[in-house]
Amino acid sequence: MKQFTSVSNLQQHLNTLRDQGLVIGFVPTMGALHGGHLALVESAQKNCDVVVVTIFVNPTQFNNEGDLSNYPKRTSEDLDLLQSANCDIVFMPSSEEVYPKDKPKFTIDLGKIATVMEGTHRPGHFQGVVNVVARFFEIIQPHSAYFGQKDFQQVAVVEKLANDLEFDVSIVPVPTKRLSNGLAMSSRNYRLTDADKENASIIYKTLLKGREWADKYSPAVTRQRMEEYFNTGKLELEYLRIVHPQSMEELQHYWVDGAIAGIAAYCGEVRLIDNMKLS
Numbered sequence: 001m002k003q004f005t006s007v008s009n010l011q012q013h014l015n016t017l018r019d020q021g022l023v024i025g026f027v028p029t030m031g032a033l034h035g036g037h038l039a040l041v042e043s044a045q046k047n048c049d050v051v052v053v054t055i056f057v058n059p060t061q062f063n064n065e066g067d068l069s070n071y072p073k074r075t076s077e078d079l080d081l082l083q084s085a086n087c088d089i090v091f092m093p094s095s096e097e098v099y100p101k102d103k104p105k106f107t108i109d110l111g112k113i114a115t116v117m118e119g120t121h122r123p124g125h126f127q128g129v130v131n132v133v134a135r136f137f138e139i140i141q142p143h144s145a146y147f148g149q150k151d152f153q154q155v156a157v158v159e160k161l162a163n164d165l166e167f168d169v170s171i172v173p174v175p176t177k178r179l180s181n182g183l184a185m186s187s188r189n190y191r192l193t194d195a196d197k198e199n200a201s202i203i204y205k206t207l208l209k210g211r212e213w214a215d216k217y218s219p220a221v222t223r224q225r226m227e228e229y230f231n232t233g234k235l236e237l238e239y240l241r242i243v244h245p246q247s248m249e250e251l252q253h254y255w256v257d258g259a260i261a262g263i264a265a266y267c268g269e270v271r272l273i274d275n276m277k278l279s
């Protein structure tokens with residue numbers, strides 16, 4: 001496994017691989033790797049000759065200083081995991097490499113996505129994701145890039161940025177990996193105790209209940225019942241929304257194909273998100 005920290009050294013190496021006609025897959029991460037990230041690497045390996053994983057805790061996507069400073073860091077464990085997953089290249093740049101002083105950051109008009117769920121509750125977060133993902137697309141020029149469906153709004157943001165900024169890359173969403181109790185795998189889980197993880201499984205249980213109730217009730221009533229069920233647990237709900245999968249408009253009276261329920265909640269200080277297709 002090759003490791004790089006400088007943009008120019010990485011690009012030099014990738015150019016040689018591209019000249020040999022090799023297909024390059026890209027898996028962006030902020031480190032603190034888990035089974036969900038390994039599933040992204042595995043998907044990339046199925047479709048590509050070379051897989052590049054980035055480990056970079058992107059400061060511009062954190063709207064909360066505490067969240068950034070508490071973000072788990074596990075570099076040596078991450079490198080061991082990637083090595084045993086047969087990853088080809090790890091890129092771990094400094095902030096200065098990613099955001100040179102004289103280079104304007106990439107931004108796009110996010111439209112509706114920025115005004116619902118994560119967009120409302122984490123102002124500036126998605127523009128930060130655009131800054132970093134577009135910059136990595138520019139540096140790496142991958143043929144395809146892999147993103148977890150746990151962050152389904154992020155997938156929509158990345159599809160929009162690839163389209164708006166005309167990056168020639170296919171965006172591949174990968175299904176969420178879960179612990180045996182249903183809790184979605186997340187780097188933030190490193191901050192949870194075993195008891196917290198058990199309590200946090202209420203998120204998944206609520207989503208399953210939503211799927212059951214979607215057969216009987218309207219979206220508005222399903223949402224209300226899901227909230228009531230969620231509140232029998234120990235987490236603090238930030239939002240629960242049932243939305244159209246493309247427009248992200250909230251659904252009230254009628255179901256549409258692929259309607260998605262999204263939840264954000266606090267387990268103590270740790271913010272967790274998850275989602276599920278209900279219909």
Ligand code: PAF
Nearest residue numbers: 028029030058129132151
């Ligand atoms: O999903 C994440 O971990 C981050 O948002 C990403 C895509 C690596 C960009 O920093």
